[in-house]
Amino acid sequence: MAKLRYAEALNTALREEMTRDPSVFLFGEDIGTYGGVFKVSKGLMEEFGEIRVRDTPISEQALTAMAVTAAMTGTRPVLEIMYADFLPLSLDALINQASIYEYIWKEQVQMPFVLRTQGGGGAGAGAQHSKALDALVAHIPGLQVVAPVTPSDARGLLKAAIRDPRPVIFLEHKLLYNTRGEVDLEDEGLIEIGKARTVTEGTDVSIFATSKMVIEAEKAATLLAADGISAEVIDLRSLRPLDAAAIQLSVAKTNHAVVVNEGWKFCGYAAEISATIMELCFDDLDAPVARVTLPDMPVPYSQPLEDAVLPNAEKIAAAARATLG
Amino acid sequence: MAKLRYAEALNTALREEMTRDPSVFLFGEDIGTYGGVFKVSKGLMEEFGEIRVRDTPISEQALTAMAVTAAMTGTRPVLEIMYADFLPLSLDALINQASIYEYIWKEQVQMPFVLRTQGGGGAGAGAQHSKALDALVAHIPGLQVVAPVTPSDARGLLKAAIRDPRPVIFLEHKLLYNTRGEVDLEDEGLIEIGKARTVTEGTDVSIFATSKMVIEAEKAATLLAADGISAEVIDLRSLRPLDAAAIQLSVAKTNHAVVVNEGWKFCGYAAEISATIMELCFDDLDAPVARVTLPDMPVPYSQPLEDAVLPNAEKIAAAARATLG
Amino acid sequence: MKNSPSLDDQVEMYRKMILVRRLEEAFGALSKEGKTRGPIHRCDGQEAVGVAATAMLGADDYLTSTHRGHAHYVGKGVDLHGIAAEILGRSTGLCGGRAGHMLVADVEKGMIGGNAIVGAGIPAATGMALSNQVLGNDRVAMTIFGDGASQTGIWHESLNMAALWKLPVVYVLEHNEYGLTVHSSRQGPTEDLSTRAAAYGIPTAIVDGNDAIAVYRAVAEMVDRARRGEGPGFVECKTYRWEGFSTSDMGGYQDPETIAEWKKRDPIEIARAALSGHIEDAKLDVVRTQAEEEVQAAMARALADPLPEFEECAYTRPYSEVL
C-alpha cells in the first residue's frame, strides 16, 4: 500500500476520474499552471490540457453558478474555491440555484458537480482565511457535504463525489494537506457518501467530530484514556446526509456525547448534531450533549490568540470529562 | 392608542429616527419613488430628500458592503434587501466584513447599520422568493438578528436597531405587513434587543416561535386548549442574542418544548434553539425538544404543495401532542 | 440582407408574438379576477425581443431567462398549454406546478430556464457555453436579461470569462427602461449598457427591440459567430414595458404619455406591416385567429386541469427529510 500525503491522494483521485470520464473537468483560481495553491491539481493541466484544467479569474460568484449549469448540460465540473471563507460568494448559486432545480423542474435535470474548498484555522492566516463555514453549506437541501480526514477517505470520497449525480460540497482543511496515510491504489477505493467512520471504539463517551477536529478528538481520547475514560471517536465524514444509525448505535452504548466542529457555535454545524442526538437518543442520554466549537468570534491572527480560540484535544477532553460529571 | 398596520409601524419608526438623527439614511431597491415594494418607506423620499432616501441599482452585494463601511464612517444606514432569499448576496459583507472589524481592529470602529429584509412563504412567490434564511445570518458573530411579529414590536425594535451601535439584521415577513395592532405613538416605544416576549402563558408545553410562526403557534395553543393542553407561547423576537433566561424559566415550568421556525430544519435556526434548550434545561425536560420547520426542500409554487410544506398551527399542535406522549 | 429571417420565419415570429400577447392578456384578466397566485410579470409590447432573438436557435441550443420569460419560453418552442398550466400551478404544468411562472423549464426544448434571481440567468448560460466548449459540441447558449440585471456584479464576471475563453454564448439585453419601479437612468450613468460589454472586447449591436426583423438579424449574426467558435456576442434591444412591473404593481411611476407613444410602436403591428405586400392580409388574419384560438384552448384546458397532490411530489434524497 502506498503512503500518500492527503494532497497527493486528492490529486490521484482527480487524475483517476479525469482519465475514466472525459466529461470531468476542473476549474478554479491558480489550479492550472501552478497546480493549485495547495498543489492538489499539480501536473493535471500538463496531462489533460487547458480546456479540461482551467485557471480562472477571481470571480467566485459566477464560477459557482457556472459549475451548476455546466453540470446540468453534460459535464462533471470540479470547481476549486481556494478558501472556505469565500463560500459566501458561492452561496446564491448554491441556495437559489443548485438547491432547487432538480425538484422544482420535476427531475428534468441533475447537477453532478463537486465544489472543493478548504477551511479552518491554525496557520496564522487571519480572520478572513481561517474559518470553517460548514454550517452555511450543510444547511442547504439538495447538497451533499463531505469532509474527509484521512488520505484514503480523501481519495475515496472525492471519486464518489465526482461520480455522484448530485452536487457535493467537498470540505478539506489547510492543515491536512501534508498529513500522510495509507492508500490502496490497487483498489477502486470508493467510499459511500452518508457513512460515518469509527476511529476508536469506546464505552464511556462518544465524540463526534468533523474534519481536522477528528485528529484532535483522537488525541483527546488518548488524554481521556490516561484518566481511565474510554472514548469512542466517530468521524462524521459525511456532514450531509448524516449517518444517524452510527450516531444512535454509539450513544446507545456510551450514554454521553460530545460534538466537535471547528465552525462557530451559534447556529453552527454542532448545533444540528447536538439536536439530532437529543432527538434520536433522548432516553439513552445521561447528560446533555456537549458542543466544542470555535467561540462566536473572528479568528484572531497572533499565535497565542489563535491558539486560545481553536478547539483542540484539551478542550475536547475537558468537555468529555464535564459530560461524565 | 393607534391601530397600525405592521408596514405603517415600520414606516413610523423610520420617520421618527430620521427626524431625530440626520445621520440616518435609507437605501435599497425601489424604496424611494415607489416607497418600497411593501410600502414600508412610503412618503419618506418626499419628506427627507433623495440623498437620505435612495433608490439603488440591483447590486445587493456591493450595497451591503457599502452599508458596513458607511456605518463605520459617521452615518447610520438602513438598507432594505427586498427578499431574504437574496441574503446570500449580502453574506460576504456580513461574514467577512461586518462580523470581524470591531474585534479585529481592536474596537477602533463600530458599525451601526440595519439591514431590513423579509422572508417566508405563503404568497405563491416560488422557490426563490419564499425562504426564511434566518440561520444564515444568525450564525454570524457580531451581528444581532431580530424578527418582530406585532406592529408595536416592529416599531420598537426598528428604533432600537437604528440606535444600536452594532449591526442588526431585521427580519420581516411578507404576510405580516398587512396585519394590524395597537401602537402607542405617545411612547418612545423602544424595545431592548435580546428579550423574548411571552405571548400566552401555559403550563404543559412551551412553544418557542419566530416571526410569522408566532401567529401559527398562538393558533396551535388554541387548538391544544381544546384538548385540555395548556401551551405557553414565547415569541423569541431577538434571534441573536437569545433570551436564554426566558427559555429556562418556561421549560422549568412545562418540562416540554417545541421550537418553530419557518427555515429549513437541517442546520437551521430551530436546531440551535433545540440544542440550547437541551443544554440549559436537560434535567427539566421530560421529552426531546421537537422541531417544527420547513422540510428540507425548496418551497414549491402551487398552492396545495406550498400549503403542504409550510409549518402551521396543526403541525405545531401535533408536535406538541407528540411531545406530551 | 445577411442574416435576415425568411418570410416563413417572419410569419412564425408574428404568430408567436400573438400567442404571447394573448397569453399576457388572459393572465392579466385572470389576475384582476383574483384567479392567479403570486405576481405575474407580463411582457406586453416587448414580445419581439424574446421571440425574434430565439427564432434561429435549435432545440439543442440552450436558453436561460428571467422572471419575465413568457416570450422567451414561447420563442424557444415550449408548449403553450404546458406554460399556462405551470403558471396556474396545475399538475399538468411543465414542472407539475412546482416552479410557477418565473421558473419554467423544458429541457427537451433547451429552455433551462426561467430565473427569479435577477442576473442569475447570465452566468447560467455562460456555464452552459463552458460545458459546450469542454464537450466540443457546436451548441450555443443564449441568455435574455434586463437593464436591471445589467447592474449586477455577476453580469460582469460572466462576460469577462466568456470573452476571455471565447465561449459560445450570446447575451441579449431586453432594455425596457425599468428595473422594477426604478427608471434605468437612476440605475446606471449611461443610456446604453452594451458599452460595458464592448469594454471586454465583445462585439455589440444596438437595435430597435420592437422590430423583430432587426432583432433577428443582429442576434443571428452573433449566434453564427458563437457557433463558429469566435466567442460571445451582445445585442442590446431597446424596448419598453407597457404594463406595470407585475400584477402586484401599484403603479404611479410610469408616464402615461410615454406608454402611449410606445404603444404606437407595437411589435406585432410592426411585424405585420413588414409582411404585408409579401403575404396576403387574409392569410395573416388566419395566422392571427389560429394563434388566438390556440391561446384560448390552452388556457381553457389548463384551467380545467387538476392541481397537484403533495404526495405526487414529495421528495427524498438528497433532500434529507420531507414532512
Place this chain on the structure above:
Amino acid sequence: MKNSPSLDDQVEMYRKMILVRRLEEAFGALSKEGKTRGPIHRCDGQEAVGVAATAMLGADDYLTSTHRGHAHYVGKGVDLHGIAAEILGRSTGLCGGRAGHMLVADVEKGMIGGNAIVGAGIPAATGMALSNQVLGNDRVAMTIFGDGASQTGIWHESLNMAALWKLPVVYVLEHNEYGLTVHSSRQGPTEDLSTRAAAYGIPTAIVDGNDAIAVYRAVAEMVDRARRGEGPGFVECKTYRWEGFSTSDMGGYQDPETIAEWKKRDPIEIARAALSGHIEDAKLDVVRTQAEEEVQAAMARALADPLPEFEECAYTRPYSEVL
C-alpha cells in the same frame, strides 16, 4: 505642471518608498528564517503606487487596501512600528495582533483598512464615499486594488453606483500583471482594465506605476475632482511584482528576464533621479540612511515587544460567547 508634487512631496515619497522597501526586505529575511507567521505579501518594485497615490490625501480622507497593503499603510501615514508589530502579531501592533498584516487599520490616519477578500476594498471605499455625501463633508475615499480584483463582480457594482451618484471616491488600480500566479492576460481579455471604468463614464488615466510623479499627478487630479463633487475617477498604474505572490509562493511561473527588465525600472531610483539636480545627493543620502535606520529601529522594537495574552482581548457582546 498641474497637480505636480512639490519638491518636498517628492522627497517625502522617496523616503516612504525606502521605508516600505526595507520593511519588505526585513520581512522577507525573517520569513526565510521561519520567524514570521502566515503568508506575507511583499510589494517590492510597486512602492510608487501606494506611496504616491496617497501622498495628497489628508488623514480625514479614507483609504481601503488589499492583502498587499504595506505601501498603502505607509503612504497614508500609519506608524511604521505599529505596522511591523502588527505583522509580527505583537500586542503593540496597531490592532494588538488580532488583525495581522493583511488587515491593518488605523482609524486616526483614515486607513480602514487592509482586506484579504479580493475586491472587498472597492465597495468599502465606495460606501465611505456614500457616507461622505450623506454627511455633506468634503472627504474623499480612495481604494487601491489589483488587476486580479478587477475581475470581481463587486468592482462593477461599486463603480456603477459611484458614477451614478457622483460619489467622492478615487479608484487606483495597481496593475502588477499577476493575480496570485495567473497572468493578467489569462484573467481578462484586454490589456488595459480602465476601459471598463470608462464604460460607466468615469474619467480614467493610465500611468507608469513606477514613476511616483506620474502617479501623483494623475491621482491628484482625480482627488480634486472628487473633492469638488464631480464624482469618481480611475487611475490605472502599470507596474510589476518582483517577488512571488507571498512568502509561501513556490514560484516557477514568472519569467526571470521580465523581472530583471522591471528591476531596471526601480521606482525608488526613478524618484531619486527626478530629484537629483534639484536636491544635493548628500541630502538625499541622509534621507535614505535615516529611513533605513527608522525601519531597523521599528523592527528591533517590534521584535522585542510581547505577544498578546488572550485575556486582554477576549470579547463579549455582540459576540454571544467567548471560550
